[in-house]
Amino acid sequence: xxxxxxxxxxxxxxxxxxxxxxxxxxxxxxxxxxxxxxxxxxxxxxxxxxxxxxxxxxxxxxxxxxxxxxxxxxxxxxxxxxxxxxxxxxxxxxxxxxxxxxxxxxxxxxxxxxxxxxxxxxxxxxxxxxxxxxxxxxxxxx
Amino acid sequence: xxxxxxxxxxxxxxxxxxxxxxxxxxxxxxxxxxxxxxxxxxxxxxxxxxxxxxxxxxxxxxxxxxxxxxxxxxxxxxxxxxxxxxxxxxxxxxxxxxxxxxxxxxxxxxxxxxxxxxxxxxxxxxxxxxxxxxxxxxxxxxxxxxxxxxxxxxxxx
Numbered sequence: 665x666x667x668x669x670x671x672x673x674x675x676x677x678x679x680x681x682x683x684x685x686x687x688x689x690x691x692x693x694x695x696x697x698x699x700x701x702x703x704x705x706x707x708x709x710x711x712x713x714x715x716x717x718x719x720x721x722x723x724x725x726x727x728x729x730x731x732x733x734x735x736x737x738x739x740x741x742x743x744x745x746x747x748x749x750x751x752x753x754x755x756x757x758x759x760x761x762x763x764x765x766x767x768x769x770x771x772x773x774x775x776x777x778x779x780x781x782x783x784x785x786x787x788x789x790x791x792x793x794x795x796x797x798x799x800x801x802x803x804x805x806x
Numbered sequence: 807x808x809x810x811x812x813x814x815x816x817x818x819x820x821x822x823x824x825x826x827x828x829x830x831x832x833x834x835x836x837x838x839x840x841x842x843x844x845x846x847x848x849x850x851x852x853x854x855x856x857x858x859x860x861x862x863x864x865x866x867x868x869x870x871x872x873x874x875x876x877x878x879x880x881x882x883x884x885x886x887x888x889x890x891x892x893x894x895x896x897x898x899x900x901x902x903x904x905x906x907x908x909x910x911x912x913x914x915x916x917x918x919x920x921x922x923x924x925x926x927x928x929x930x931x932x933x934x935x936x937x938x939x940x941x942x943x944x945x946x947x948x949x950x951x952x953x954x955x956x957x958x959x960x961x962x963x
Binding site for chain 1: 821822824825826876877878880887890891893894897898900901902904905906910911912913914915916918919
């Protein structure tokens with residue numbers, strides 16, 4: 665299974681970093697879409713099939729929290745796996761995002777943190793992620 | 807003895823450079839690092855229970871390394887991308903130093919990073935820095951300064 669991913673962040677540098685991390689992670693990637701704010705992201709979701717959303721919080725036009733609320737209110741996106749990738753440090757705000765079903769990855773993040781969170785929330789199995797591993801038959805005598 | 811804010815700024819700056827830029831800042835710069843100029847400055851404004859600004863300056867010679875470590879080969883060749891990468895580091899430092907200094911219950915809103923022209927001051931004339939940290943990095947150095955404008959309320963401090 666290949667994942668279509670939407671990365672929503674107002675920083676082109678951070679979008680590029682996230683996409684680079686995704687490509688290095690070995691995750692079976694399909695198309696990676698990018699948007700610069702929540703409004704652009706919602707618009708993109710109308711036309712594109714997306715399996716996973718990586719979302720920043722502090723953005724102009726429409727912030728990530730508002731985008732997430734709108735997603736959860738729409739039947740076609742209410743169950744979309746979402747990872748908030750943000751510098752947000754307020755427990756109050758993070759609790760609100762958790763309540764909306766988002767996983768959180770704080771910036772700065774190690775690539776393996778993002779990869780492990782993706783595996784956890786998408787339910788990708790080890791075999792799908794790493795491929796099947798051939799185990800040598802050890803029943804014979806030495 | 808450094809204040810809590812100074813310690814938070816120092817730790818957050820070092821951790822951000824290590825994790826995002828894969829560089830290891832040295833708390834005691836060598837004479838060569840200390841002599842390097844701070845040629846590029848970016849800042850991030852924040853507002854919440856009080857407002858302020860985080861300013862990050864760096865030697866021009868380390869920008870290609872920062873950008874290429876964050877973005878790959880493209881970062882080596884494009885100066886605007888190098889300044890944007892520095893801006894993203896400032897954004898992450900700011901987002902992490904505020905809860906570390908003022909508590910995790912407080913909500914702040916951060917503006918997009920801004921690159922300052924060489925002759926443009928990143929601070930207002932009468933601003934006194936609330937915290938400052940400086941490191942040696944590669945052949946240059948970086949400096950972060952946190953400004954808090956006005957009075958910090960007891961609830962936020």
